[in-house]
Amino acid sequence: MKAELSPRRQVFLYGLLCVLLIPFVFPTWWMVTSSVKPISDIFAFPPQLVPARYDWTTYSKVFELQPFVKQYWNSAYIAALVTIGTMVVSSMAGYAFARIRFPFANTIFMVVLLGLLIPSEVTIVPLFQMFLKAGMVNTHWPLILVPIFGAPSVFATFVMRQFFIALPVELEEAARVDGLGRFKIFRKIALPLARPALASVAIFTFLHSWNLYLEPIVFLSSADKFTLPQALTQYTDAYGGPMWNIQLAAATLTALPVLIVFIIAQKQFVEGLAHTGLKG
Amino acid sequence: MAVVQQTARPEARSSSSFWTIARRDSLAGFLFIAPQLIGITLFVLIPLCLVFWYSLHEWNVLANTFTYTGVANYEMLLEDTSLPSVLGATAIFSAGLVIFNLSLALLLAVLLNQKLAGITIFRTMFFSPVVVSLVAWTIVWGFLLQKNGGINGVLLVFGIEGPNWLREPVTAMISVIVVQVFKNVGLNMILFLAALQGVPNELYEAARIDGAPRFKQFRRITLPLISPTILLTSIITIVGSLQVFAQIAVLTQGGPGLTTTVLVYYLYQQAFQFHFFGYGSTLSIVLFAIVAVLTFAQWQMRKRIVFYES
Numbered sequence: 001m002k003a004e005l006s007p008r009r010q011v012f013l014y015g016l017l018c019v020l021l022i023p024f025v026f027p028t029w030w031m032v033t034s035s036v037k038p039i040s041d042i043f044a045f046p047p048q049l050v051p052a053r054y055d056w057t058t059y060s061k062v063f064e065l066q067p068f069v070k071q072y073w074n075s076a077y078i079a080a081l082v083t084i085g086t087m088v089v090s091s092m093a094g095y096a097f098a099r100i101r102f103p104f105a106n107t108i109f110m111v112v113l114l115g116l117l118i119p120s121e122v123t124i125v126p127l128f129q130m131f132l133k134a135g136m137v138n139t140h141w142p143l144i145l146v147p148i149f150g151a152p153s154v155f156a157t158f159v160m161r162q163f164f165i166a167l168p169v170e171l172e173e174a175a176r177v178d179g180l181g182r183f184k185i186f187r188k189i190a191l192p193l194a195r196p197a198l199a200s201v202a203i204f205t206f207l208h209s210w211n212l213y214l215e216p217i218v219f220l221s222s223a224d225k226f227t228l229p230q231a232l233t234q235y236t237d238a239y240g241g242p243m244w245n246i247q248l249a250a251a252t253l254t255a256l257p258v259l260i261v262f263i264i265a266q267k268q269f270v271e272g273l274a275h276t277g278l279k280g
Numbered sequence: 281m282a283v284v285q286q287t288a289r290p291e292a293r294s295s296s297s298f299w300t301i302a303r304r305d306s307l308a309g310f311l312f313i314a315p316q317l318i319g320i321t322l323f324v325l326i327p328l329c330l331v332f333w334y335s336l337h338e339w340n341v342l343a344n345t346f347t348y349t350g351v352a353n354y355e356m357l358l359e360d361t362s363l364p365s366v367l368g369a370t371a372i373f374s375a376g377l378v379i380f381n382l383s384l385a386l387l388l389a390v391l392l393n394q395k396l397a398g399i400t401i402f403r404t405m406f407f408s409p410v411v412v413s414l415v416a417w418t419i420v421w422g423f424l425l426q427k428n429g430g431i432n433g434v435l436l437v438f439g440i441e442g443p444n445w446l447r448e449p450v451t452a453m454i455s456v457i458v459v460q461v462f463k464n465v466g467l468n469m470i471l472f473l474a475a476l477q478g479v480p481n482e483l484y485e486a487a488r489i490d491g492a493p494r495f496k497q498f499r500r501i502t503l504p505l506i507s508p509t510i511l512l513t514s515i516i517t518i519v520g521s522l523q524v525f526a527q528i529a530v531l532t533q534g535g536p537g538l539t540t541t542v543l544v545y546y547l548y549q550q551a552f553q554f555h556f557f558g559y560g561s562t563l564s565i566v567l568f569a570i571v572a573v574l575t576f577a578q579w580q581m582r583k584r585i586v587f588y589e590s
Contacts (some may be wrong), residue, residue: 005394005395005396010396010412013391013396014396016391017391017402018546020388020391020406021402021405021406023458023462024405024406024408024409024462024466025405025408027411027420027421027424027462028408028420029374029413030423030424030430031419031423033414034423042423043426043428043429043433045428045433045436046433046436046437047433047434047437054353079348080379088315088545089315089316089319090316090357091313092312092313092316093313093316093317094307094316095312096308096312096313097313099300099311100308100309100312101305101306102303102305102306102307102308102309102310103306104284105309108313108317111317111320111325112313112317112318112320114324115320115324117575118324118328118568118570118571119519119522119523119544119567119571120523121523121544121547121564121567122328122331122564122568122571123323123324123327123328123331123564124547124548124551124564125331125334125551125557125560125561125564126325126326126327126328126330126331126334126561127323128552129330129334130326130327130330130553134538145319145323146323148317148319149315149318149319149320149322149323150319150320150322150323150324151320151323151324153316153319154316154320157316158548169376181304181308182304182305182308182312183308186312193545205352207410207411210413211414211415211526212411213414213415213525214525214531214544214548217529218552220549226528228413228415229414229415229416229417229526231414232413232414232416232419233419233529242419242422243483244423247419247423248419248420248423251413251415251416251419251420252416254413254415254416255412255413255416255417256469258411258412258413259408259411259412262408262411263404263408266404266407268450269407269411270403270404270407270470
């Protein structure tokens with residue numbers, strides 16, 4: 001499979017890859033370019049691959065029509081808290097399941113794994129009722145607490161456990177002989193070695209929180225509480241039809257920062273996620 | 281090192297004999313898993329019991345009544361004339377998504393596994409939609425799929441009049457599947473690529489010496505060796521396909537008619553738009569049962585299909 005390809009085959013392969021690439025790359029290009037076209041041009045025929053005229057007012061309208069800065073902040077701080085929280089909870093639980101012998105460990109692990117089997121959509125009705133009783137509807141608490149401690153963090157715990165199981169135990173045993181406590185061994189020895197696994201946990205947790213859609217529209221009702229995915233769909237005209245160029249401008253502002261970070265750190269992203277899956 | 285031993289926990293070693301190493305370990309273990317265990321109890325186990333309890337009740341939000349009705353909600357499932365088409369749409373969506381996703385992921389992984397200059401740039405670009413915000417991605421596709429949108433514009437350049445993709449039953453279903461596949465196929469592609477790179481090269485060399493054609497090499501060597509990854513990705517993809525919501529809500533709102541109303545979207549409508557929390561809970565139980573059965577079936581299949589497991 002890894003044999004050197006003939007030049008003709010290489011050209012064919014490049015061509016094939018470029019064609020296949022269109023639906024992956026073109027939408028992002030179309031989103032960015034259409035967001036700066038005047039409204040009269042966005043459905044122009046023939047389609048303008050490069051804007052003929054520019055209209056930057058769409059971007060100021062994004063901020064005028066909704067508290068977009070606030071919504072951006074909501075999404076960002078929720079995703080940051082959820083990411084850090086999940087890293088703490090899942091690395092501790094994953095370490096315990098991999099390394100520490102305690103009663104009922106296997107039974108508890110099976111119970112926790114149940115979280116993988118239960119999509120959060122199944123429990124959305126009772127969760128809504130519970131948070132309603134707790135007076136936390138239309139606050140960000142459900143979007144922070146459930147992902148960190150509930151079903152979404154189980155996958156992270158599983159990934160961390162698999163990583164710690166594969167890690168050689170000798171270093172920790174030496175520290176134990178030296179009389180270090182469990183928590184110190186975890187923090188000073190195991191956790192620093194677990195950086196690659198933690199990085200992939202951080203990446204998929206962040207993306208999961210950043211993309212969350214059902215939970216925000218169930219739990220949040222006022223515009224200044226909205227998160228980005230929810231806010232994007234709110235740029236509509238008097239008839240409920242989408243204001244395309246403004247939606248696309250807001251979508252560009254939402255997507256580009258993450259995309260840029262990804263392009264800079266793509267190696268860690270891709271290999272981190274591949275690593276996660278393989279160990280599953 | 282002896283100094284560390286002295287200073288680290290002098291009192292723990294000399295203190296009462298109750299705190300043996302095993303007991304201290306048990307305590308540490310429980311403390312380590314406590315946040316996760318409490319979270320799972322509070323946000324998964326209790327809600328799971330509640331959702332079953334709710335499903336046995338008629339819940340009128342406006343009148344604020346909550347009456348036990350036994351299996352009435354489950355009888356309603358059988359009488360619900362929308363349910364067959366909802367389950368049908370769910371099945372078509374999931375089947376279409378899994379087949380298209382896995383075959384495209386495998387094709388891309390095989391292509392990206394070739395020795396070619398600049399192949400990592402292609403890998404990055406195929407993966408990029410995974411990190412684009414889901415709703416942003418969906419909005420752009422919704423824009424492209426409009427009657428006078430970009431896709432029909434390109435088709436018209438070639439003299440083809442395209443359909444109104446999101447407003448006709450068949451094309452609407454194809455559209456939501458395709459949009460979802462292009463968004464996430466990069467993940468499976470990477471998993472397959474890692475699996476392909478794990479196949480020992482000697483096997484191919486041996487096959488080449490024996491004169492096995494490339495296709496046969498793929499079928500007889502590659503596929504069996506990556507079958508654990510195929511199983512894993514198919515489980516993740518199927519369970520993920522049953523959770524699809526944002527794409528439906530943004531692109532088609534379940535339409536036209538009920539053709540793209542999948543189970544989660546129907547559940548959302550019943551519970552949070554019409555406030556039938558009892559019936560919504562019953563639908564949640566149906567979703568749970570489907571996921572459980574599928575996961576169990578795939579787990580069983582592992583024994584028959586998966587050829588090799590590390």
